[in-house]
Amino acid sequence: ELKVEQNPLFLSMQEGKNYTIYCNYSTTSDRLYWYRQDPGKSLESLFVLLSNGAVKQEGRLMASLDTKARLSTLHITAAVHDLSATYFCAVNPLTGNQFYFGTGTSLTVIP
Amino acid sequence: NAGVTQTPKFQVLKTGQSMTLQCAQDMNHEYMSWYRQDPGMGLRLIHYSVGAGITDQGEVPNGYNVSRSTTEDFPLRLLSAAPSQTSVYFCASSTGTGSRAFFGQGTRLTVV
Numbered sequence: 001e002l003k004v005e006q007n008p009l010f011l012s013m014q015e016g017k018n019y020t021i022y023c024n025y026s027t028t029s030d031r032l033y034w035y036r037q038d039p040g041k042s043l044e045s046l047f048v049l050l051s052n053g054a055v056k057q058e059g060r061l062m063a064s065l066d067t068k069a070r071l072s073t074l075h076i077t078a079a080v081h082d083l084s085a086t087y088f089c090a091v092n093p094l095t096g097n098q099f100y101f102g103t104g105t106s107l108t109v110i111p
Numbered sequence: 112n113a114g115v116t117q118t119p120k121f122q123v124l125k126t127g128q129s130m131t132l133q134c135a136q137d138m139n140h141e142y143m144s145w146y147r148q149d150p151g152m153g154l155r156l157i158h159y160s161v162g163a164g165i166t167d168q169g170e171v172p173n174g175y176n177v178s179r180s181t182t183e184d185f186p187l188r189l190l191s192a193a194p195s196q197t198s199v200y201f202c203a204s205s206t207g208t209g210s211r212a213f214f215g216q217g218t219r220l221t222v223v
Contacts, residue, residue, distance in 0.1 A: 001170070031208070031209050042215065048209065050209045090212075097142045099154075101154040
């Protein structure tokens with residue numbers, strides 16, 4: 001069974017600071033996704049990473065994938081309050097298109 | 112565009128009752144799936160479908176049934192509701208390999 005672990009589970013950071021969220025998964029995969037969820041809302045797609053070494057950036061967020069280490073990172077640069085949300089990574093198994101999610105990282109950006 | 116539509120948004124059931132959560136997508140996606148979200152546990156896959164007539168179990172299938180008679184619809188049935196099924200349920204669809212999933216707005220279910 002594919003396991004996906006995120007850390008930290010909770011993150012409180014000051015505006016303007018940088019931080020990284022980590023996503024580890026247990027079996028071979030080269031398809032990794034990041035989602036954002038605001039309280040009481042649905043999930044919104046942020047990034048799709050489909051190969052080893054893939055890097056995607058959108059605004060203050062940058063995601064990368066290392067398939068050999070089975071690790072993805074979501075880096076936050078100069079955090080702002082609007083980034084406060086829960087961030088999930090998800091992985092497809094090697095065969096199949098179902099998604100296995102991490103437990104999520106609840107991010108709070110403090111002014 | 113409607114995207115993925117779930118109904119109802121909220122539901123309260125008594126233990127032992129049955130009900131169906133509806134999910135419909137208008138994007139002609141082959142892949143559809145149901146997840147439940149519980150605090151501290153992320154989203155866990157209940158059942159999924161790779162096309163009309165084809166379904167399979169996910170991580171936590173017990174107590175739930177699905178069917179996929181059309182590409183558009185993927186209902187989730189609770190056979191005999193239990194308090195442990197109190198959760199937020201999300202339906203999602205995607206086109207295929209390497210494509211992101213689109214999520215519905217969720218159904219908040221409480222079983223008393």
